[in-house]
Amino acid sequence: MKKSQALTQIKREMATVCRKIYEKGLTYSTGGNISVRIGEDSFLIKPADYCFGDLKGRDFIVVNSRGEKMIGPKGNRPSSETPMHVTIYRDLKDINAVIHAHSPYTLVFATMGVPIEPATTFAEEELGLVPLAPYRDPGTQDLAEIAAQTLKKVEKNLYPPAKTPAIACLLERHGVLVAGKNLRQTFYALESLETTARTILWMKTIQN
Ligand SMILES: [Zn+2]
Secondary structure, eight states: OOHHHHHHHHHHHHHHHHHHHHHTTSSOTTOOEEEEEEETTEEEEOBTTOOGGGOOGGGOEEEOTTOOEEEOOTTOOBOTTHHHHHHHHHHOTTOOEEEEEOOHHHHHHHHHTOOBOOOSHHHHHHTOOBOEEOOOOTTSHHHHHHHHHHHHHHHTTOSSOOOSSEEEEEETTTEEEEEESSHHHHHHHHHHHHHHHHHHHHHHHHHO
8 A cells, every 4th residue: 555545544544533532522622632653753633723523534734753744734733732742652652643632521530630440340451540640731841741751650550550552641630641552442442431430420429
């Protein structure tokens, strides 16, 4: 397959995943962003101000490791969280896909500053304990660094180990960050984490 065909296919896959994320209510409005590593110094990333539900493959932008736009439709700017994505790729060499979302149930934990415990057998096997990255302003390099540091600790199994090829952390008062070896596994991890968060909240409701 030609390089350009492969790129088109990845963009299409990204748009499909974005639509699923939006339709499943895992993020809303223009919140959240998604990226895929496509080379040593090149990454496909969501454009700013787009809703996940509306994205087409042609909308995505190629950026370099400094987050600068290299290729992409005129008028499309890279996501405001591009620094976070490229910093994660800089620090975690096995990571090839990153999704950041404002998933409503997970957001309850992120806003309260509470890590997500693996409440079910599946959660234990999939993501283990999902820790909290302390608050930093959205879109800043400060947020990028603290997010990458937190994911690095997860990768090194400093928290109870996860068995899947995806890792996650919460961003305090902001949302969730999931990173994996490929886009599909990363999406599944986002879905699993939101399910765990919902389960814990229902458990607490029934317990009280
Ligand atoms: Zn966000």
